[in-house]
Amino acid sequence: MTDSSFHYDVEESEDEYKLKLTMIKCHGRLIGEAASQLKALVTPLISQGAQHVVIDLTDLAFLDSSGLGTLVGLKVSSINKGLGKLELVNLSPRVRELVTVTNLMELFAK
Secondary structure, eight states: OOOTTOEEEEEEEEOTTSOEEEEEEEEEEEOHHHHHHHHHHHHHHHHTTOSEEEEEEEEEEEEOHHHHHHHHHHHHHHHHTTOSOEEEESOOHHHHHHHHHTTOHHHHHO
């Protein structure tokens, strides 16, 4: 069952180094099936050697363990495949606390 409260927008542009930038703006609740949707979107970008992927969490209302696990898995895949950069931006205080408490802030800083 798909959680209809999650959706995303994708914008393509260039970053400050003229690298292709893919911005993914997440909205709603990143839980369960929604995490699978995000993984299905980002995994091919990583496989195709995307240079800079930004996951914007400004409008993310909630993140559960499956959502966090997906974000961690995507980051680890990007590191292992040598992706130019995969970063999270605009974490809400609640999401930032979850990432900090699970000792994952350092992983996402890479």
